[in-house]
Amino acid sequence: QVVFQIDLIPGAAPVAWAPYRLAPPEIKELSEQLKELSDKGFIRPRYHQLRxxxxDVLKMAFRTRYGHYEFQVMPFGLTNAPTVFMDLMNRVCKPYLDKFVIVFIDDILIYSKNKNEHEEHLRTILKLLKKEELYAKFSKCEF
Structure with missing residues (x-):
């Protein structure tokens, strides 16, 4: 019989922490808001624009009767495309995560205390996105 055990040092902090510590009602509310934004879309998906x-190009090659093809950019449906894109979004928005922005794949939720602050936050995030050549599709945005 094998016994698996991790001995912790008294008073030591846990190794892994949840990135967002929210109460269950807050998680439910956030989930509903993100679903609503997800249904509309918020920014144009970009994983297919990631080189x-x-x-790795040869790993994604395929052949049809019309010839040999190699993806130069990440196609939709690729297993780690959402992960890679999520990593990009987290790096782009990192200075403001949990201060006034929450990101989930291609959904961005910007929250503020008042209208003036919200305009400033929105402008800041849109500038960051533009710098990375990510653009919000206005028709899918909700203000």
Whole structure:
């Protein structure tokens, strides 16, 4: 019989922490808001615009009767496309995460205390997105 055990040092902090510590009602509310934004879409999906590393292009090659093809950019449906895109979004928005913005894949939720602050936050995030060549599709935005 094998016994699995991790001995913790008294008073030591846990190794892993949840990135967002919210109460269950807050999680439910956030989930509902994100679903609503997800149904509308918030920014144009960009995983198909992420370049595939040169050494990985051959791994994504395929052949049809019309010829040999290699993806140069990440296609939809690729297993780690959402993960890679989520990593990009987290890096882009990192200075403001949990201060006034929450990101989930291609959904961005900006929250503020008042209208003036919200305009400033919105402007800040849109500038960050533009710098990374990510653009919000106005028809899918909700203000």
């Amino acid at each position: 595939v590393r040169e050494e």
